[in-house]
Amino acid sequence: MKEKINPEQCQVVSSLNTLLGKWKPIILQHLLAEGTLRFNELKKRIPDITQRMLTLHLRELEAQDLIKRVVYPQVPPKVEYSLTEYGKTIEPLMNTLHDWGKNHLQHIENLKKLDKLD
Amino acid sequence: MKEKINPEQCQVVSSLNTLLGKWKPIILQHLLAEGTLRFNELKKRIPDITQRMLTLHLRELEAQDLIKRVVYPQVPPKVEYSLTEYGKTIEPLMNTLHDWGKNHLQHIENLKKLDKLD
DNA sequence: CTGAATCCTAAAGGATACTG
DNA sequence: CAGTATCCTTTAGGATTCAG
Numbered sequence: 073m074k075e076k077i078n079p080e081q082c083q084v085v086s087s088l089n090t091l092l093g094k095w096k097p098i099i100l101q102h103l104l105a106e107g108t109l110r111f112n113e114l115k116k117r118i119p120d121i122t123q124r125m126l127t128l129h130l131r132e133l134e135a136q137d138l139i140k141r142v143v144y145p146q147v148p149p150k151v152e153y154s155l156t157e158y159g160k161t162i163e164p165l166m167n168t169l170h171d172w173g174k175n176h177l178q179h180i181e182n183l184k185k186l187d188k189l190d
Numbered sequence: 191m192k193e194k195i196n197p198e199q200c201q202v203v204s205s206l207n208t209l210l211g212k213w214k215p216i217i218l219q220h221l222l223a224e225g226t227l228r229f230n231e232l233k234k235r236i237p238d239i240t241q242r243m244l245t246l247h248l249r250e251l252e253a254q255d256l257i258k259r260v261v262y263p264q265v266p267p268k269v270e271y272s273l274t275e276y277g278k279t280i281e282p283l284m285n286t287l288h289d290w291g292k293n294h295l296q297h298i299e300n301l302k303k304l305d306k307l308d
Numbered sequence: 309c310t311g312a313a314t315c316c317t318a319a320a321g322g323a324t325a326c327t328g
Numbered sequence: 329c330a331g332t333a334t335c336c337t338t339t340a341g342g343a344t345t346c347a348g
Contacts, residue, residue: 082215082216082219082291083287083288083289083291083292083295084215084219084284084287084288084291085215085291086291086292086294087288087290087291087294088206088215088291090294091202091206093340093341094340094341097200097203097206098200098203101200101202110309111309111310111311112309112310115310122342122343123310123311123312124311124312124313124341124342124344125340125341125342126311127310127311127312128340128341136294136298137298137301147309147348148309148310148348149309149310149311149348150309150310151309151310151311158297161290165286165287165290166202168282168283168286169201169202169283170201170202170205171201172205172279172280172283173200173201173202173203173204173206173208174201174204175279176205176208176254177201177204179255179276180255183255211320211321212321228329228330229329229331230329230330240321240322240323240324241330241331241332242321242323242332242333243320243321243322244330244331245330245331245332246320246321261330265328265329266328266329266330267328267329267330267331268330269330269331
């Protein structure tokens, strides 16, 4: 018997926790695709997110050192978000998740079709 | 500018939803490591999970076609859980998550140490 | 423009007791 | 042994308002 695995020590859970948040993967995808975006540019690209959640998620991603936040001291304020160098290491992970997820949707779709034949 | 990405059409989100559940990755890890386990064997290996959550998570993993459930019609009941053939395709994904998560914990640890030097 | 503050709802998960 | 059923707590997220 293998040793016990707890959520706290499981490294898979560690990865998942980093991405845990309804909009975090979306935010990361936009920053991966476009490099640098202002707060409102992100808001426009993710219409259904609330300002509150965008702020909270950005703060958490920043705390994880995945993104950096640059404030231009001017009025009206201008704040730019982009991935840190470290944050860019998440791209292969995102791609792996994307590929498996895409295949998974197809798989579930196929199962449903087979069910209808019964 | 790329097209908008919504949670519903985002394939990364699709993968994450499959693993969404406090104990699901843990359950999968045990089944990956040991092949077939009975309900109570899983419960013993994951001491802090409640029977309720174990049942719910197993049902959801089964609905995703990731695991299969075999009931032996006897008293007392015997139910065995194992990965489906399709479910085994999640192993590379789990490994990728594990590796990134392990590195991430180390990264965060290093950042904390650097902070203390200030 | 980029937030912060407050209040509220919904969903996930836990505790406990019961059952074929 | 392998669950169900019920009730409760916690947490994530949404709606709205205000502010520098």
